[in-house]
Amino acid sequence: MTSAESPPIETDGLTKYYGDVRGLEDLSIAVERGEIFGFLGPNGAGKSTAIRVLLGLLKPTDGEARLLGHDVTDRTELREAKRHLGYLPSDVTFYDRVTGEAVLDYVGQLRGDERRAELLERFPVPLDRNVKAYSSGNKQKLAIVATFMHDPELVIMDEPTSGLDPLVQNEFYDLLDEHQQQGGTSFFSSHILSEVRRVCDRVGIIRKGRLIELDTVDNILEAGGTVVTVRLEENPPASALEFPGTAHVERQDETYRLVLAQEFDTLIDRLHEYTVRDLTVREASIEDVFMHFYGESEEDDRERETQSESDS
């Protein structure tokens, strides 16, 4: 299969353990050509591990990964894939004591730089200054220029907008849109839900190394579109208000906050059993909808388990 026919990113059962520590478990995804794909999950979920395996920087423990149709565990194939790939790491580091200009010259010689002048106009940096003296925002802008200047088919980015001010962020989102319009594919990890809403077509959410959701942003938002806050006199446990259609229920004293699809009939049936003191309904934000995928940290999980053991 030629690279033009295969998905730009394809993994099958991809797994990575660091000794006994699970980094990533059984990841199977296919990112389609022209897609902007967001890779989300809480700290330590396995996003960077997945990205590093995809780039051939880490050897998988099990499973397969292909970039633009090339097996990333085969050196020759990986080299071929990288000619058409842009990579923006999360912790951008450049060799000390070189100018921004020299960094771009070096990367340009390796991969090409036909978009360099245009991108520098959009993401200006002090080219003649030593990169060591760059602010974190300028380092990130230089890295964006270096990532996109050979006009790659596929870009893989680890938290690309960290350190950027809002105007530069917007310029970056426009760049992703244009890249997409020209048939390019983007895959990036992010913690910023507003940017996911703004740019992503589809997201994969991982937690504790495993993929727990894979869908379009629109479908995910539609499935959990409303936030209901209700105050009940009887103080039942939060689970009393969980039913198919609720994405998330949390309780604080006598107030319950539900994120749910438009399942109002079921909700009203449930509430019928209680004395309702107060009720408000509003449209859910992306934070409301996505938060339950993040859920608690492993520490909170343990705390909750301990709590329920001592309650019983």
Ligand SMILES: Nc1ncnc2c1ncn2[C@@H]1O[C@H](COP(=O)(O)OP(=O)(O)OP(=O)(O)O)[C@@H](O)[C@H]1O
């Ligand atoms: N070099 C390593 N050696 C041992 N364990 C590691 C190593 N790198 C990552 N891990 C572990 O693998 C798991 C996944 O980490 P990873 O960095 O991929 O998460 P992440 O989703 O990128 O997190 P963040 O959002 O904080 O960047 C974590 O439990 C982490 O502690």
